[in-house]
Amino acid sequence: MEKLLKWSVENSDLNRSSQPPPQDDPEKRKIDSEIIDVILGKSDATQIREAIEVISNTNDTLENREIALDNLEMLVEQIDNANDIENMNLWPKILSFLSFPETSLRVHAVWVCGTAVQNNLKAQKAFAEKGGIRLILNLLNNQEEDKEVRSKALYAISGAIKHYPPGLEQFEKEGGYEILLSLLQTSNDLPILRKVVFLFNTLLLQDTTTVAARIEEKGLAMQMIKLLGTYGDDEDLADKILRTLFTKLQNSSKSLSEDEMNELRRILPEIKKKYGEVSLSRSEWEKLESYL
Template sequence: MDKQLLKWAITNSNTDTAEGEQQQPAPDVKERGQRRIDPEIIDAILGKSDAVRMKEAIASISDPNETVENKEIAFDNLEMLVEQIDNANDIEKMNLWPKLISFLSFAETSLRIQALWVCGTAVQNNIKAQKAFIDHGGLRIALEMLKNTNEDGEVKSKALYAVSGSIKHYTPGLVQFEKEGGYESLLTLLQTSDNLPTLRKTVFLFNTLLLQNPEIVAKNIEEKGLSRQMIKILEQYGEQDEDLTHKILVTFLTLLRNSPKSLSPEETSELKHSLPELKKKYGSDVMLSGGEWDELEKNLSN
């Protein structure tokens, strides 16, 4: 390879032998327009394009004869590549989304996790990738994973990452999320998961969506029983996990700011009953600011 590279560099030099004297090609070298240069030499000099590297990663992952370890390495490389918005958009341009989404059905848990990770990274703050992921059925499959009680917990965590990325700050995605039974899937997740990080991420997603589209999201949170389930989680973990408690209270504060009558009388009573002990445990200026505590309590009393 080194000798080839050296030969290529020498034969393609534009250096004149003397001023005004035209350099003549070596006798055994064809005219430049007819010469075929070894692609390996070009790759060695310029490096492969990101598009080529993405295709190679997809091909490696698709290869039934490739080892799981090598597929995991290919997934790692692909995930780093799609962090760049142009590369994420190229997934659709190169018609790679169908193949990528097919990887969500791998039998190996580690590969399902990494496939979801790639999808979730590609759709972050990227409207074109969000649309492509949803149009190719990625959202539907990820939501099915969330409500599958037999699915691995880490797979569900990464599925939530992909779902969240595909609908945040993207109204058509939120509309499709509702059509695909997204709220019901998240309710099942809250009811069946005892993984605290997953519970935190789910509640935080509700708060984000409330800020994005308060009227529609508030209605679904109440009608689908999500507010009642959050109160149950608060009663179960409220004095054990400060971060989860904070996210639940902030979400209820956002909910009540935008839809003061969204909680049932029973839910209002239960949540109001929980606040004094939580305020005492975490302090009036730690979990929420003093003004936020007052606002939450006032909204629950109206």
């Protein structure tokens, strides 16, 4: 406010004077810039750069760096700002945040990535080209990684490959199906299991032929059926597994293996009795049973 008052007085004096204002005073230019920031606010690009600077500063407090990551995540919710990450060549810096030793910072960094690529073809392309898919899969593949980081990593990988065929191709080349299968086999975290199954259903709707074939080839169908037996008391997970299996059977020319069919026949009556029309309508239940 003191600078604003000084600027106002100086400019009032200059307006009354016949002398033109000095054009080469660096201090004057600095004050003008600060006043503009006060009146109009900093541009989003400036706020993004400043957030990156705070996050990168290991001498700053953890709280300040977390706040800066929160602010960055909110900024990149806007498509133009997410695209500016590539325009400002900031993806390498943001991806480097994924290796911070502080868990809370890794959680926030993955969240930023997931938000930036959500429903944004240009950001998905830049993210994939800069190695983002590989780095996120590495986090998912690390069984020592914090479960919240892995949960956010599922959000990020989903955003990176949904409705972006080159991203799905890279996901497969980087062993993505195997990594998610390992998660289904080793994790006992229900939110993570639900997210993995939901992702497969989403991908099936996007590229039915390819994804259905991979689900069968990689043993993912059998693992989901096993989870249905193990976690049948979790209605949400049961709902997602039934929907995914139904989508696969309905849209794929390749059925389940005989072992998978037998296991599903064994489990389904109990699930149907417990939840009734969970996930599937009556006609869908009838169709699912006809496949078996």
